[in-house]
Structure formats: C-alpha cells, structure tokens
Amino acid sequence: MDRIPILKLGNALLVTIQVDMHDRLATALQEDLTEKIVSARARGVLIDISALEIVDSFIGRMLDHIAAISRMLDAETVVVGMRPAVAITLVELGLSLSGVKTALNVERGMELIKRRLDETEVADGDDDE
Amino acid sequence: MATTTSDRMEVRSSDDVVRVRQQVRARAVEVGLSLVDQTKIVTAASELARNMLDYGGGGVTTIEVVSDGMRRGLRLVFEDTGPGIADIELALKDGFTSGSGLGLGLGGAKRLCNEFSIDSKPGEGTRIVCARWK
Amino acid sequence: MTTRSHASLFATILSEHGPQILSAWSDRLKSTGALASGRLREAELQTQCRTVLELLSTAIAGGLDAASPNYGPLRDVLADVSRSRAVQGFTPSETATFVFSLKQPLFEAVSAAEAGDPSTVARAVQDITQLIDALGLYTIEVFQKSREETIIRQQREIAELSTPVVKLWDGILALPLIGTLDSQRTQVVMENLLESIVAQTAEIAIIDITGVPTVDTLTAQHLLKTVSAARLMGADCIISGIRPQIAQTMVHLGVELNVVSKATLADAFALALKRVGRTVVAVKARELPAG
Structure with a gap:
C-alpha cells in the first residue's frame, strides 16, 4: 500500500498531502506520524494541505486526532495552506478543528513552531527583528 | 425537471468513495458551479458515500446533471439496502452517530446542499437525494 | 360537439387558412406597435409568428390542453421569444400581446369557416380564448422569470463591485x-x-x-x-x-x-x-x- 512521505525539517516533521486520500491512507498517515514524532524526537508537525481540494469530516477528524496525539507527545501540530473553498465548506459542515493550529503556508507554520519552542525553552538570547 | 446525464457508481470500498468524489467534481465543473459550490457538493458526496459504506453495507450512487428550464444543477442519489434509519430527525442532528464517527455526516451534508431528502425504512434500506443548483 | 372534434376543427382551419391568419396576426401586431420601438425587426417578427403558428397547428391536432406534452415544442419557442423580449427591454404586456393578438384572427377564421353554425362558433371562441390565455400567461411567466434572473445576476455583480478588500x-x-x-x-x-x-x-x-x-x-x-x-x-x-x-x-x-x-x-x-x-x-x- 502506498504511504504519504514524512520529511524531517530540523526538529519538525513536514507532511505534504497531495493526493485525494482514501480513508485507509489517512489512517496509515496518522499511525506513521505518531511513530515518527517519537523516533525523530520531533517538537512540531506541519501538515501542508494546500493541494487538497476537499477536507471532509473523516480527514478533518484525522487532523484533529493527529493534533491531539502530537500534543500528548509534546509536539505542536500546525495545519497549513487550507484553501478558502475548503475552509468555507468545513465550517458549514460543522468542523472547527479548534484543537488544531493553522498557518497560511509552510514558512509561517515553521515560524509558529519555532516561536513556541522559543517560548517553552526560555532564554536563548534575543533575536533581532 | 430534465436529466441530461446520469452516472451510476457502485460504492463497495473506500476507493469507490474517492471515485465518487472525482466524478461529482467533474460533473460539478461541467454544470458550472462556483468553486465553493463545487467543494460543498463534493464534500457532501464524500460524507454520504462513506455513510452508505460504513452503515448501509455499501450501495449505489447516481450522479445526475439536471435542469429545470431556468438553471442547471447536480443531483445525487445514494441508495443502500442496509439496516435503514429508525429516527431520521435524530440522525440529522449534529453529534448523533451510530458508529464511531463524530456524527456530523448527515446533518453536515444537508447543510452543504440546496435540497436534501431522506427516505428510509428500517430493515429495508435508505435513499438519500440531494441537489446543488447553480 | 366535443373538445376533441373542436381540436380537429381548429387543426383544419389552421392548415387551410394558415396564410390568412398569419398575415392578419402580423398586421395586428404591427398596428399595435410591435415594431415601433425599433428593437425588433420585421423579418424576425414574421419568423416568430410563422413558427408559432406551425407549432400551434401541430399541437392543436392532439387536443386543447396547453400544458400537455404535445404543446412542448410550442412552449419552448414561446419561452425563447419571451426571454429575448425581456432582454430587448419590452414590457410584460407588450410581450403578452404577441400571443394574445392571435385571438382575433383565429376568431375571424372560425366564424368564416362555420358561418352557418353560431353555437359551434360560440364554443370555438370559448376554447380558443382558454387556449390562447394559457399560452399567453405562460409567456408572461417566462418573461418574469428571466427578468428575475437578470436582477439576481446584477445583484451579484453589484455585490462584487461594492466590496473592495x-x-x-x-x-x-x-x-x-x-x-x-x-x-x-x-x-x-x-x-x-x-x-x-x-x-x-x-x-x-x-x-x-x-x-x-x-x-x-x-x-x-x-x-x-x-x-x-x-x-x-x-x-x-x-x-x-x-x-x-x-x-x-x-x-x-x-x-x-x-x-x-x-x-x-x-x-x-x-x-x-x-x-x-x-x-x-x-x-x-x-x-x-x-x-
């Protein structure tokens, strides 16, 4: 069975979802990510869904679960790049993904994770803006 | 109301759900639905097809391009011969689920369509018709 | 006399006196100012009249119910005429007059054909009135609908224009x-x-x-x-x-x-x-x- 690749970027993991996922693939991704967060000692997970044309309740739930699981494993999940039409539809569907952090693109998502690490790991010197 | 094209698709596995989504998308583009409306009807189709698979033991989806003279639209019919829905009103409420899901399926799908109707007899099956107009 | 045979009487009259009815109808239309605004050309009006009469004589052979399937092609043509009138900026009554003004020529044709039988003429006039009224109302309905569509489209355009980000x-x-x-x-x-x-x-x-x-x-x-x-x-x-x-x-x-x-x-x-x-x-x- 094909699987969605998970890349390591510093202390974060990056998943780019580019296919119209069937449900088993989504479940497999959830399992793979959980493993990888621990084995790679990741502190953040970026899920890029900018290529996804729809997010239904199944995928929405998967994102929620990944966020909840990673939080327990001390990693922050950020879902990035959700398209406007997808966002409007999800809201209409009744899913707010309130446990999931979001960002406009991978770069912003990465900043969000870094900022969080800076906050928790305290005093690493001041960065200039 | 006139039907221009009609596709009949079996839904027996989660791969079939993906195929239904893709076909609904193709037809929605053909009808000329806006991007947001396309996304809504494809998402509704995904919810309803999966529902049929998970709770109705699979079934048949019919995708129809329809017109009522003034406007065009997409009508989807989902039919299964599963256990049926005992209390439709309850099943449409958010949060209701007979499975492990979040229970947004039916009510959510209804909100994504312009028209939505359920016909179900316990023990005989369920037929859901929904439509999105241009 | 039954409606059925009335229908065949009309069918005969329409096929035998078609050209006279057509010219009487278009004369009426012109005299009521159908071409006055210049939005409609005479040739176009002639074609529309001819098509409607042809379809009417086909449809009428099958009965007098304007909602029945044999009136389908005629309704389609009337819908087209009506929509184009709406776009050209005609008023609803101008549009309906197109259909209603067919009444008089039909009355005249029937009275001429059945001059010796006043009761048949009376019944025929009643039937024609009902049929043409139904077709006329249908035209108004379509006209109204296409106006509504135009309004909705414009509302959408205005909405887009008036919301700068x-x-x-x-x-x-x-x-x-x-x-x-x-x-x-x-x-x-x-x-x-x-x-x-x-x-x-x-x-x-x-x-x-x-x-x-x-x-x-x-x-x-x-x-x-x-x-x-x-x-x-x-x-x-x-x-x-x-x-x-x-x-x-x-x-x-x-x-x-x-x-x-x-x-x-x-x-x-x-x-x-x-x-x-x-x-x-x-x-x-x-x-x-x-x-």
Whole structure:
C-alpha cells in the first residue's frame, strides 16, 4: 500500500498531502506520524494541505486526532495552506478543528513552531527583528 | 425537471468513495458551479458515500446533471439496502452517530446542499437525494 | 360537439387558412406597435409568428390542453421569444400581446369557416380564448422569470463591485463594509476576503462594519463563519465598528463570540500592527535632526 512521505525539517516533521486520500491512507498517515514524532524526537508537525481540494469530516477528524496525539507527545501540530473553498465548506459542515493550529503556508507554520519552542525553552538570547 | 446525464457508481470500498468524489467534481465543473459550490457538493458526496459504506453495507450512487428550464444543477442519489434509519430527525442532528464517527455526516451534508431528502425504512434500506443548483 | 372534434376543427382551419391568419396576426401586431420601438425587426417578427403558428397547428391536432406534452415544442419557442423580449427591454404586456393578438384572427377564421353554425362558433371562441390565455400567461411567466434572473445576476455583480478588500500594511487587510448586508452579498464578500487573504498572505483581516446599519441573523452567522474559515486558513479576523443593535443581534444568536472586536477601524489597525510586530509612534519621540 502506498504511504504519504514524512520529511524531517530540523526538529519538525513536514507532511505534504497531495493526493485525494482514501480513508485507509489517512489512517496509515496518522499511525506513521505518531511513530515518527517519537523516533525523530520531533517538537512540531506541519501538515501542508494546500493541494487538497476537499477536507471532509473523516480527514478533518484525522487532523484533529493527529493534533491531539502530537500534543500528548509534546509536539505542536500546525495545519497549513487550507484553501478558502475548503475552509468555507468545513465550517458549514460543522468542523472547527479548534484543537488544531493553522498557518497560511509552510514558512509561517515553521515560524509558529519555532516561536513556541522559543517560548517553552526560555532564554536563548534575543533575536533581532 | 430534465436529466441530461446520469452516472451510476457502485460504492463497495473506500476507493469507490474517492471515485465518487472525482466524478461529482467533474460533473460539478461541467454544470458550472462556483468553486465553493463545487467543494460543498463534493464534500457532501464524500460524507454520504462513506455513510452508505460504513452503515448501509455499501450501495449505489447516481450522479445526475439536471435542469429545470431556468438553471442547471447536480443531483445525487445514494441508495443502500442496509439496516435503514429508525429516527431520521435524530440522525440529522449534529453529534448523533451510530458508529464511531463524530456524527456530523448527515446533518453536515444537508447543510452543504440546496435540497436534501431522506427516505428510509428500517430493515429495508435508505435513499438519500440531494441537489446543488447553480 | 366535443373538445376533441373542436381540436380537429381548429387543426383544419389552421392548415387551410394558415396564410390568412398569419398575415392578419402580423398586421395586428404591427398596428399595435410591435415594431415601433425599433428593437425588433420585421423579418424576425414574421419568423416568430410563422413558427408559432406551425407549432400551434401541430399541437392543436392532439387536443386543447396547453400544458400537455404535445404543446412542448410550442412552449419552448414561446419561452425563447419571451426571454429575448425581456432582454430587448419590452414590457410584460407588450410581450403578452404577441400571443394574445392571435385571438382575433383565429376568431375571424372560425366564424368564416362555420358561418352557418353560431353555437359551434360560440364554443370555438370559448376554447380558443382558454387556449390562447394559457399560452399567453405562460409567456408572461417566462418573461418574469428571466427578468428575475437578470436582477439576481446584477445583484451579484453589484455585490462584487461594492466590496473592495484593501491592504493596510504587509499582512494586514481591511474590508470596509457599507450598506445593508443580505446573506447573498455577505457570502460574496466573504469569499473575496478569503481569496485575498491567500493572494496577499495576510495574517490579519479587519472586517469593519461601521457602515452597516443592521444585520439579520443569517448575515451575522455568515460573518462568524467567515471568521472561522479564516482561522482554518491560518489568518485572524478582527471585527470593528459594531453598532449596539448589531451587538444585540449577535448576542441573541447565542453563539459564543470567539471574535476579537474593536470599537473603531483605527483601534483594530493598531492591534493588527501590534500582532505583526509593528507599532506606530509619534515622530517627536524619535530622534529627529533639528529643523
């Protein structure tokens, strides 16, 4: 069975979802990510869904679960790049993904994770803006 | 109301759900639905097809391009011969689920369509018709 | 005499006296000013009349019920005529007159053909009246519908025109809403806003509703949905300029307002700048070269 690749970027993991996922693939991704967060000692997970044309309740739930699981494993999940039409539809569907952090693109998502690490790991010197 | 094209698709596995989504998308583009409306009807189709698979033991989806003279639209019919829905009103409420899901399926799908109707007899099956107009 | 044989009587009259009826009809139309406005050319009118008469004589052989399937092709043609009249700017009565003015020529043809039988003529006149009335009303209905479509399309266009999304700063957008927000317009506005958020990679969008006198429940819901949708995309919304009455509507909705709200657009902008790590300071506070 094909699987969605998970890349390591510093202390974060990056998943780019580019296919119209069937449900088993989504479940497999959830399992793979959980493993990888621990084995790679990741502190953040970026899920890029900018290529996804729809997010239904199944995928929405998967994102929620990944966020909840990673939080327990001390990693922050950020879902990035959700398209406007997808966002409007999800809201209409009744899913707010309130446990999931979001960002406009991978770069912003990465900043969000870094900022969080800076906050928790305290005093690493001041960065200039 | 006139039907221009009609596709009949079996839904027996989660791969079939993906195929239904893709076909609904193709037809929605053909009808000329806006991007947001396309996304809504494809998402509704995904919810309803999966529902049929998970709770109705699979079934048949019919995708129809329809017109009522003034406007065009997409009508989807989902039919299964599963256990049926005992209390439709309850099943449409958010949060209701007979499975492990979040229970947004039916009510959510209804909100994504312009028209939505359920016909179900316990023990005989369920037929859901929904439509999105241009 | 039954309706059925009336139908065949009409069919015979139409096929035998077709040309006379056609010319009497188009004369009537011209005398009532169908061509006066110059929006319709004579040749076009002639073609329309001829087509309608041909289809009528085919349809009428099968009965007198204008809603029956054998009148389908005729209804389609009348619908086309009606829609083009609507587009050309004719009034509903001018459009209906096109069909109604066929009555008189038909009456005349029937009276001439059945001159010796007044009771047949009387019944025939009644039937023709009913049939033509039904077709005429159908024409008006289609006319009305296509007008409505035009209005809806224009409303949509106006909605798009009247909702500019402006960039206030890098990453900060503002959407100043003015006028009544119905749910249709709100939807268009919101889609525009979300698209702009992507296009400009804006982290913060300010929705300013100072210029909105009132919102209904549905619109308030749309606003809230937009804020949720923007959050899903990774952007925050600030709503500014909420009037007291609107605040009441929103609270009445019973929705937990997880929305940041500021009294004025200026306040919202200041907050947005702070969020993106900027601040506005008075020039005096900086070290300026003297002079």
